Amino acid sequence: MAEMHQIRLQIGPAAFRIASVWRQPLDQLAALYRDYPGPSDHMVDFTVRLEPDKPWRRYIRPSVHIGGDFWLPDVAPLPLGQGLLAAEMGMNLQMALGWRRHLLLHASSVEKDGRALIMTGLSGSGKSTLSAMLAQKGWRFMGDEFALLNLDTGDIAPFPRLISLKNQAIRAMQTVAPADRFGPEMTDTPKGDIRHLVPPKAAIYRMGEPARPALLLFPRFGHDPELRDMGQAEIFVRLTQASTNYVALGEAGFRALTRFVDQVPTRAMDYQSIEQAEELIESLWSRSP
Amino acid sequence: MIRDAHILVRALREPASVERLDGGQWSELISIARAESLIGSLAHRLADVPVPDRVRAVLQDAIGAHDLARQQALWEADCARRALAGYPGKIVLMKGTAYVAANLAAGVGRSIGDLDIMVARDALPIVESALLDAGWEWVKPDPYDDRYYRDHMHELPPLIHRERDRMIDVHHTILPLTAGPRPDAQAILDNAIALGNGLYVMAPADMLLHSIAHLFADGDLAGGLRNLWDINLLLRHFSEADEEFWTELDIRAKTHGLGREKERALRLAARLYDTPVYRFSAGQTEFADYLYIRRLLARDGYGRETRKLIRFAFYVRSHWLRMPPLMLAGHLWTKWRKGGKPVG
Numbered sequence: 001m002a003e004m005h006q007i008r009l010q011i012g013p014a015a016f017r018i019a020s021v022w023r024q025p026l027d028q029l030a031a032l033y034r035d036y037p038g039p040s041d042h043m044v045d046f047t048v049r050l051e052p053d054k055p056w057r058r059y060i061r062p063s064v065h066i067g068g069d070f071w072l073p074d075v076a077p078l079p080l081g082q083g084l085l086a087a088e089m090g091m092n093l094q095m096a097l098g099w100r101r102h103l104l105l106h107a108s109s110v111e112k113d114g115r116a117l118i119m120t121g122l123s124g125s126g127k128s129t130l131s132a133m134l135a136q137k138g139w140r141f142m143g144d145e146f147a148l149l150n151l152d153t154g155d156i157a158p159f160p161r162l163i164s165l166k167n168q169a170i171r172a173m174q175t176v177a178p179a180d181r182f183g184p185e186m187t188d189t190p191k192g193d194i195r196h197l198v199p200p201k202a203a204i205y206r207m208g209e210p211a212r213p214a215l216l217l218f219p220r221f222g223h224d225p226e227l228r229d230m231g232q233a234e235i236f237v238r239l240t241q242a243s244t245n246y247v248a249l250g251e252a253g254f255r256a257l258t259r260f261v262d263q264v265p266t267r268a269m270d271y272q273s274i275e276q277a278e279e280l281i282e283s284l285w286s287r288s289p
Numbered sequence: 290m291i292r293d294a295h296i297l298v299r300a301l302r303e304p305a306s307v308e309r310l311d312g313g314q315w316s317e318l319i320s321i322a323r324a325e326s327l328i329g330s331l332a333h334r335l336a337d338v339p340v341p342d343r344v345r346a347v348l349q350d351a352i353g354a355h356d357l358a359r360q361q362a363l364w365e366a367d368c369a370r371r372a373l374a375g376y377p378g379k380i381v382l383m384k385g386t387a388y389v390a391a392n393l394a395a396g397v398g399r400s401i402g403d404l405d406i407m408v409a410r411d412a413l414p415i416v417e418s419a420l421l422d423a424g425w426e427w428v429k430p431d432p433y434d435d436r437y438y439r440d441h442m443h444e445l446p447p448l449i450h451r452e453r454d455r456m457i458d459v460h461h462t463i464l465p466l467t468a469g470p471r472p473d474a475q476a477i478l479d480n481a482i483a484l485g486n487g488l489y490v491m492a493p494a495d496m497l498l499h500s501i502a503h504l505f506a507d508g509d510l511a512g513g514l515r516n517l518w519d520i521n522l523l524l525r526h527f528s529e530a531d532e533e534f535w536t537e538l539d540i541r542a543k544t545h546g547l548g549r550e551k552e553r554a555l556r557l558a559a560r561l562y563d564t565p566v567y568r569f570s571a572g573q574t575e576f577a578d579y580l581y582i583r584r585l586l587a588r589d590g591y592g593r594e595t596r597k598l599i600r601f602a603f604y605v606r607s608h609w610l611r612m613p614p615l616m617l618a619g620h621l622w623t624k625w626r627k628g629g630k631p632v633g
Contacts, residue, residue, distance in 0.1 A: 042313045043315055047320045047591060049592065100350040
């Protein structure tokens with residue numbers, strides 16, 4: 001069988017080998033991950049494979065099947081123009097299904113003074129955009145996809161992969177982030193228009209530094225600005241739903257999550273604009289211990 | 290780049306061999322081991338060998354994942370036991386669940402998917418209705434498939450539990466009824482050994498012959514390296530525990546009509562995993578052994594399936610083994626007409 005092209009990437013604690021029969025997605029990855037240190041000794045945790053869906057799909061209307069060490073049946077193939085997205089989805093899949101060294105929360109996170117703000121919610125809640133915006137305003141970006149909760153210490157480890165901007169968030173970020181930090185625009189993906197943004201350099205250089213969780217928010221975009229208290233049971237259940245490996249970790253996951261819910265102040269936050277959200281967050285942050 | 294799965298076989302056989310691997314080779318070994326569902330076995334096998342930190346973490350993840358799989362498998366077996374508490378006959382655990390329930394080395398780090406149990410054929414209706422009452426449901430509500438399973442297979446159509454989302458396969462023998470060999474299911478049940486919790490596992494020779502039948506007289510050798518690793522560990526354990534084991538194995542292989550398959554299993558286990566086997570039980574080397582080995586090792590360092598032609602040949606063979614030609618033609622005709630959709 002044909003050789004594949006490959007690239008190795010280190011993101012936070014995890015290292016990946018991305019193998020592809022096409023050069024193009026790997027060239028894009030290499031450009032966007034240029035500031036990231038490669039994994040030491042070529043050692044990786046996971047392999048992602050980008051292969052043609054059918055043999056002839058290598059050349060004729062090329063379509064990318066996302067495979068690798070961990071995989072799901074029935075993942076729809078993507079056109080080669082979205083190969084970069086396929087690689088990112090492949091890496092997320094490895095983490096979601098294979099990583100056991102932290103409890104994975106589907107959440108964004110940012111840090112200030114060694115303390116982390118974690119934002120979780122459904123797709124469209126704005127957690128990714130908020131983390132990218134805050135990263136432009138003095139916060140350290142830690143990740144927009146997974147917050148990694150350490151099972152022993154309770155700290156959050158960064159996982160600062162490329163920020164995945166969708167639809168209106170692309171325009172919003174273009175007004176504040178440098179143009180050379182953006183990846184190619186991909187239109188009509190299964191998730192709408194997507195454009196990747198390279199996190200600020202500080203986020204990359206400090207991607208080995210964990211932070212103490214200090215505030216958990218459940219943002220919801222499109223409602224009158226409001227902060228609400230939530231019951232611990234609701235928080236717990238919603239976090240189990242937001243975790244990809246809560247069940248797989250068994251008792252260790254349960255202990256880490258109950259401690260997190262016990263210790264981290266939590267609010268539901270409704271907002272209609274980034275400015276409102278920033279105000280609400282600052283008001284909470286200045287009061288948080 | 291590594292072109293076949295030999296590196297995995299070598300690491301399992303001689304754990305010390307991994308000390309010479311560089312970073313790239315480790316990545317390839319890990320991908321191959323994951324693809325062959327042998328990462329948990331490899332992790333336990335390398336427990337005392339010095340490995341780089343990141344590899345150790347990967348192996349530790351695999352151990353954790355398989356510990357949980359073991360716990361879930363035992364829980365699932367117990368759920369079935371409780372659902373069938375009113376059934377007076379033997380309920381025999383099979384495959385991975387049996388290995389962990391009986392605390393065998395073959396169960397350590399082994400991935401376990403469905404729960405497989407065996408009961409007497411005439412008890413199937415009672416067992417089936419008890420499971421349906423306890424929350425299991427049909428996976429394939431297709432009349433042709435359903436009929437096919439009941440007339441020609443060695444198991445009921447698969448059932449899935451509606452709350453726990455776990456499958457159970459209820460067998461009444463160890464090979465499809467259309468296959469060449471006709472194992473003696475009653476003899477397997479008669480000799481089954483009680484575990485002390487109300488469940489049973491097969492006696493050593495039968496347990497091994499079931500694994501052999503599954504690999505060499507049934508499927509297309511998918512997951513074959515894992516299966517052969519089970520066979521290797523079972524052979525080592527049983528032959529060390531009982532010096533009469535080789536004789537017993539030969540006798541039981543005749544009872545079940547699995548003499549040739551047993552010989553091939555012994556030869557390939559010895560060849561790939563260095564299993565110490567009794568030479569006179571293993572028969573003569575055949576040219577086909579070489580093809581089996583080519584097929585078993587058909588995986589490259591990216592974790593991809595390779596050697597498409599030989600894979601396809603074994604796939605065709607698996608259908609040939611299961612069905613006489615005329616029946617195969619009828620089956621393929623029906624499947625083609627339906628285009629994968631249920632009829633009826």
